[in-house]
Amino acid sequence: QVQLQESGPGLVKPSQTLSLTCTVSGGPITTNSDYWAWIRQPPGKELEWMGAIAYSGSTYYSPSLKSRTSISRDTSKNQFTLQLRSVTPEDTAVYYCARASEWATMPEDYDDWGQGTQVTVSS
Numbered sequence: 001q002v003q004l005q006e007s008g009p010g011l012v013k014p015s016q017t018l019s020l021t022c023t024v025s026g027g028p029i030t031t032n033s034d035y036w037a038w039i040r041q042p043p044g045k046e047l048e049w050m051g052a053i054a055y056s057g058s059t060y061y062s063p064s065l066k067s068r069t070s071i072s073r074d075t076s077k078n079q080f081t082l083q084l085r086s087v088t089p090e091d092t093a094v095y096y097c098a099r100a101s102e103w104a105t106m107p108e109d110y111d112d113w114g115q116g117t118q119v120t121v122s123s
Helices: none
Strands: 003-007 018-025 035-041 048-054 059-061 069-074 079-084 093-100 117-121
Antiparallel strands (some): 093 117
């Protein structure tokens, strides 16, 4: 059973970069066909797929966030990270990391989830 845990600051100032790390246990993030995503849920809104990194290391981003988002990984630590640049208060959300066993952009297609971490963008 794969387990995921998000970590990072809960408060980020506007215009700064939001950085979160997902630590995975129970299996390597290089497992064939797995995709590791960041998904967020702003208050009162639906879950939003932000992007993913594949088992191969290839990255994929939501078109609406592509210009501000980077996802990378450290296979030696079995972690993957999210960087979201130039944040605004509209980026305030609960951020989740998640795993799917095949390519997916719909949150409901992800099988394993972290508990989520609240990030607030405010000065």
